[in-house]
Amino acid sequence: MTGTAARARPTVEGDRSTRAAVATMYRLTAGHRTAVVVAATLALVGSALGLAQPLVAKHAVDASGRGQPVWSLLLALTVLFVAEAATGAVSRFVLERMGEGVVRGLRHSLVARLLRLEMREYERHRRGDLISRVTTDTTVLREVVSQALVDLVTGALVAVGAVVLMVWLDPLLLFLVTLTVVVAAVVVASLLKGIRAASERMQSSVGAIAADLERALGALPMVRVHRAEEREAARIGERVEAAYGAGVRTAKLASLMSPAVELAVQGSFLIVLVIGGLRVNGEANTLGDLVAFLLYASYLVLPLSSVFRAVGLIQRGMGAYQRVEQALHLPAEPPSPPSGQPGQRPVRRTSRRAGRQDAARARTREPARRGAAHEEPAALALRDLDFGYDPSRPVLRGVTFSVPRRRQTALVGRSGAGKSTVFALVARFYEPDAGDLLFDGTPATTLSRAACRERIAVVDQNTYVVHGTLWDNIAYAAPDATECEVRRVVELAQLEDVVRRLPGGLRGMLGERGGTLSAGERQRVALARALLASPGLLLLDEPTSHLDAINETALTAVMTDIARERAVLVIAHRLSTVQHADQIVVLDDGRVAARGRHEELLAHSPVYRELAAGQMLRPIVTAPSPTTAVPPRPHGESGSAPGAPVTGPWPAGG
Numbered sequence: 001m002t003g004t005a006a007r008a009r010p011t012v013e014g015d016r017s018t019r020a021a022v023a024t025m026y027r028l029t030a031g032h033r034t035a036v037v038v039a040a041t042l043a044l045v046g047s048a049l050g051l052a053q054p055l056v057a058k059h060a061v062d063a064s065g066r067g068q069p070v071w072s073l074l075l076a077l078t079v080l081f082v083a084e085a086a087t088g089a090v091s092r093f094v095l096e097r098m099g100e101g102v103v104r105g106l107r108h109s110l111v112a113r114l115l116r117l118e119m120r121e122y123e124r125h126r127r128g129d130l131i132s133r134v135t136t137d138t139t140v141l142r143e144v145v146s147q148a149l150v151d152l153v154t155g156a157l158v159a160v161g162a163v164v165l166m167v168w169l170d171p172l173l174l175f176l177v178t179l180t181v182v183v184a185a186v187v188v189a190s191l192l193k194g195i196r197a198a199s200e201r202m203q204s205s206v207g208a209i210a211a212d213l214e215r216a217l218g219a220l221p222m223v224r225v226h227r228a229e230e231r232e233a234a235r236i237g238e239r240v241e242a243a244y245g246a247g248v249r250t251a252k253l254a255s256l257m258s259p260a261v262e263l264a265v266q267g268s269f270l271i272v273l274v275i276g277g278l279r280v281n282g283e284a285n286t287l288g289d290l291v292a293f294l295l296y297a298s299y300l301v302l303p304l305s306s307v308f309r310a311v312g313l314i315q316r317g318m319g320a321y322q323r324v325e326q327a328l329h330l331p332a333e334p335p336s337p338p339s340g341q342p343g344q345r346p347v348r349r350t351s352r353r354a355g356r357q358d359a360a361r362a363r364t365r366e367p368a369r370r371g372a373a374h375e376e377p378a379a380l381a382l383r384d385l386d387f388g389y390d391p392s393r394p395v396l397r398g399v400t401f402s403v404p405r406r407r408q409t410a411l412v413g414r415s416g417a418g419k420s421t422v423f424a425l426v427a428r429f430y431e432p433d434a435g436d437l438l439f440d441g442t443p444a445t446t447l448s449r450a451a452c453r454e455r456i457a458v459v460d461q462n463t464y465v466v467h468g469t470l471w472d473n474i475a476y477a478a479p480d481a482t483e484c485e486v487r488r489v490v491e492l493a494q495l496e497d498v499v500r501r502l503p504g505g506l507r508g509m510l511g512e513r514g515g516t517l518s519a520g521e522r523q524r525v526a527l528a529r530a531l532l533a534s535p536g537l538l539l540l541d542e543p544t545s546h547l548d549a550i551n552e553t554a555l556t557a558v559m560t561d562i563a564r565e566r567a568v569l570v571i572a573h574r575l576s577t578v579q580h581a582d583q584i585v586v587l588d589d590g591r592v593a594a595r596g597r598h599e600e601l602l603a604h605s606p607v608y609r610e611l612a613a614g615q616m617l618r619p620i621v622t623a624p625s626p627t628t629a630v631p632p633r634p635h636g637e638s639g640s641a642p643g644a645p646v647t648g649p650w651p652a653g654g
């Protein structure tokens with residue numbers, strides 16, 4: 001987080017007074033205090049130049065009344081006027097540049113925060129809404145900081161100067177002017193709370209518009225096919241109406257402030273004219289005094305009215321500021337643990353297995369330490385891992401297995417068994433509730449998340465392709481890769497055809513989310529990216545689910561080759577792609593049901609047999625077992641070709 005946001009720690013939560021809002025704005029300008037001092041000094045000089053003008057005008061009027069020459073006074077008046085305008089312009093520029101600087105700081109902090117949130121936060125918040133905090137809310141704040149602060153600073157300074165000189169000229173008239181200003185201030189204060197509430201509603205409605213639009217645009221083919229444009233438009237339309245309603249209410253309240261301010265301006269002028277005129281007639285004051293006082297009244301009332309407006313604007317900005325603050329305080333991934341120190345683990349759930357797990361952990365660490373001397377530790381080891389996205393609904397229970405180096409380990413199981421969740425834990429998107437994760441024998445909690453992620457590359461089911469060139473997408477994990485390295489992974493991932501076809505070849509642009517590629521091509525791009533990263537451990541989640549049989553066979557062979565150099569953990573629904581794996585781990589309802597090679601599992605694991613049978617699209621004859629009651633998994637889910645070859649004991653049509 002940059003300094004601005006860090007220093008702008010909120011008092012806004014709970015304290016909704018105007019003073020707190022102004023204090024927040026003040027804190028926001030931390031780091032820009034030189035600009036504030038320069039601008040305030042200039043404003044002060046400008047005010048002094050402005051306040052001197054009525055005095056000169058008074059002398060000019062009085063001198064002309066006495067028949068004396070006034071040209072030198074008029075010249076002085078002109079110089080004062082020009083100098084005031086120049087200092088005003090410079091001070092406004094300095095303050096507005098500061099406003100831009102404040103918003104720039106907030107945007108940097110927000111972007112840095114939003115890219116590092118805990119994974120769960122992205123599930124709790126809608127992405128469009130988070131994005132709108134960086135774009136719309138900060139834009140509102142820029143106006144507030146640059147306009148409202150300018151008006152507040154300059155307005156307050158000028159008003160104070162005017163009051164001092166008016167006391168000197170005519171305290172009675174000042175008292176009357178003050179009365180009208182106080183009435184206006186009371187009206188303004190009563191409107192501020194409503195303005196703030198309405199503006200909060202408006203900002204969150206704008207965030208909801210962005211989120212809903214993102215939802216529709218992100219699933220456009222689905223929207224089109226189901227002819228849901230109207231429905232989506234109506235849904236977003238409701239948000240637009242809510243934003244309109246809140247905006248109109250804000251405008252209504254803000255416009256009620258105008259009559260109050262006008263009352264102050266016009267009322268004070270009337271009072272000064274009538275009472276001041278009577279006092280000139282009664283010879284208590286000169287005509288010059290009246291002219292000067294009138295000018296000071298304008299110097300008091302006009303800046304005060306801009307102070308009122310500024311306070312209204314600041315209250316409006318508080319709605320946006322609170323949303324920005326809230327985003328800046330969302331939980332982010334913890335920074336790296338100090339070297340050699342265990343990292344933070346979320347509070348563990350106590351379970352009956354806890355004691356047993358500790359003993360198991362002690363046992364598993366022991367061989368890891370001892371093994372260092374004799375044999376190299378596994379690239380990845382999971383020891384008694386427990387995890388649930390929702391603490392009351394465990395997804396993984398006591399999962400234990402290792403992924404040895406230079407071997408291919410396959411993770412299989414029915415849909416929802418927890419396979420992708422294992423990947424999410426290995427990538428440290430979430431922390432396990434209990435148990436240990438070890439990379440090369442080192443507990444993950446003693447490593448930073450970045451250090452863990454450095455050891456892995458993932459091809460997941462979503463096969464992310466971002467807007468940019470094919471090269472950008474492949475070299476995403478290794479921006480310094482050479483042409484030769486990129487071409488090699490293009491070849492391994494069978495992407496040569498795509499490179500040939502794409503206008504611009506490797507430097508050709510892919511559409512938004514890789515929209516110009518087929519699903520299989522996107523999958524191969526993701527695979528090429530992972531291969532280029534060249535990590536010690538390759539995690540492949542259904543890497544061939546979108547591929548035709550020819551590409552699948554070729555890539556299965558590539559994976560086997562890769563596994564000769566590094567550890568590969570592959571999730572597969574199609575057992576045909578992993579039947580030659582060195583080890584197959586069968587997950588069933590979050591538990592490891594069996595482990596072994598294909599033939600061993602066919603012989604001994606009912607769950608595995610059932611998975612294999614499901615892929616033949618017909619029941620298999622097995623010895624009765626508790627798991628045979630579970631219906632075979634439908635084929636279509638994994639996109640497998642019907643009748644895909646599985647193993648010898650399961651002949652097609654058998």
Ligand SMILES: Nc1ncnc2c1ncn2[C@@H]1O[C@H](COP(=O)(O)OP(=O)(O)OP(=O)(O)O)[C@@H](O)[C@H]1O
Pocket residue numbers: 123389390395413414415416417418419420421422
């Ligand atoms: N982000 C999440 N928040 C809450 N629950 C989740 C989340 N992701 C997955 N789950 C739940 O966790 C369970 C395991 O999901 P997971 O994706 O790990 O299964 P899987 O074995 O990979 O399934 P598939 O083969 O269909 O991809 C499921 O019940 C799923 O609904």
